[in-house]
Amino acid sequence: MEREQLLDLYRDMWLIRAFEQGLEAEFEQGNVPGMLHTGLGQEATQAALANNLKASDAFFPDHRCHGLNALAQQRHKGDGERIMAELFAKSTGVCGGKGGSLHSADPSVGNFGDNAVEGSYLVTVLGVALAAKMRGESRVACAVLGDGTVGRGEFHESLNMAAIWDLPVFYACVNNGYAIATPVGEGHASADIVDLARGYGFPCEQVDGNDIVASHDAVAKAIGHIRAGKGPYFLEFKTWRWQGIFAGEFRPEAEVKYWREDHDPILMTDELLIDRGVDADELAAIEQQQHALIAEWIAFAKESPPPDLVKATADVYAQWEVGGR
Ligand SMILES: Cc1ncc(C[n+]2csc(CCOP(=O)(O)OP(=O)(O)O)c2C)c(N)n1
Ligand SMILES: [Mg+2]
Numbered sequence: 001m002e003r004e005q006l007l008d009l010y011r012d013m014w015l016i017r018a019f020e021q022g023l024e025a026e027f028e029q030g031n032v033p034g035m036l037h038t039g040l041g042q043e044a045t046q047a048a049l050a051n052n053l054k055a056s057d058a059f060f061p062d063h064r065c066h067g068l069n070a071l072a073q074q075r076h077k078g079d080g081e082r083i084m085a086e087l088f089a090k091s092t093g094v095c096g097g098k099g100g101s102l103h104s105a106d107p108s109v110g111n112f113g114d115n116a117v118e119g120s121y122l123v124t125v126l127g128v129a130l131a132a133k134m135r136g137e138s139r140v141a142c143a144v145l146g147d148g149t150v151g152r153g154e155f156h157e158s159l160n161m162a163a164i165w166d167l168p169v170f171y172a173c174v175n176n177g178y179a180i181a182t183p184v185g186e187g188h189a190s191a192d193i194v195d196l197a198r199g200y201g202f203p204c205e206q207v208d209g210n211d212i213v214a215s216h217d218a219v220a221k222a223i224g225h226i227r228a229g230k231g232p233y234f235l236e237f238k239t240w241r242w243q244g245i246f247a248g249e250f251r252p253e254a255e256v257k258y259w260r261e262d263h264d265p266i267l268m269t270d271e272l273l274i275d276r277g278v279d280a281d282e283l284a285a286i287e288q289q290q291h292a293l294i295a296e297w298i299a300f301a302k303e304s305p306p307p308d309l310v311k312a313t314a315d316v317y318a319q320w321e322v323g324g325r
Helices: 003-028 043-050 066-077 081-087 121-135 153-164 193-200 212-227 253-262 265-275 280-303
Strands: 058-060 141-146 169-175 204-208 233-238
Touching: 003 043, 003 066, 003 081, 003 212, 003 265, 003 280, 043 066, 043 169, 043 212, 043 265, 058 121, 066 081, 081 280, 121 141, 121 153, 121 169, 153 169, 153 193, 169 193, 169 212, 193 204, 193 233, 204 212, 212 233, 212 265, 265 280
Parallel strands: 058 141, 141 169, 169 233, 204 233
Antiparallel strands: none
């Protein structure tokens, strides 16, 4: 990979980390309503996806994809701050502040939104893919799903249907080791989710989801396969989320140390870039720039007005609006 491309990916990873760290700090102060699942630790996986999906594709993010959503918004429309505003439930958000974390969507940048019912979009993605195939479009329909979500029946229904109808679906499975607090090997017959997908007969691969070069190249290969009209593709990213579920860490100390210190996606990329002659000061400047950008986004979100009560029922049904109170 060219040095400039790697630097771009590095910037994107810092944007995600700064976004999540800034958001987490605001959440702890009670400024962000609802629940918060962060993508900290999964920056390489999300940056790899954002750099290969086009605005004309369709992706269904999961509950940790604030970074992917913000990158798509910033890349295609230059208004990533509207993802932040959405999380703050403000009228300037991509869904007017009525979607929040789990329902941030903007199909014009390819973001079709998550759903609070884990796995339900594994069925919806088939419809988008079928429409694209029937219309002869080269659109890729991508579902980002966690390892725990694989336990839903829709997982198998979806893979089977995508296989028999040869649909342009990209399954981006983020195996971060846990579903709530259940280790992946205890919740599934195989700790390698790729083994559960292989029976459907389309290409299924596994990649180190914290290695930005490997992840980027694996996503490019998967999407290339789908765009060439060769049908579905399954890619498992092996990664780890910083966020536990309960107060008090339930994960072994050595495991935490490995993922946060020895196998952190940003620290790993620092090493790669320094090996290629990039100055440590330049890397530090990128980190600072992204934190500064996110501080602006947070200020924008905080200063924005809340949604107008009169419009509470707008956007629920297409072309349907209830008069004011
Ligand atoms: C159908 C359904 N069951 C349960 C939940 C509650 N829930 C939210 S996140 C989650 C775990 C998901 O695990 P995984 O897919 O591995 O994602 P991770 O949080 O690890 O990124 C569960 C069970 C839900 N949202 N929907
Ligand atoms: Mg998980």
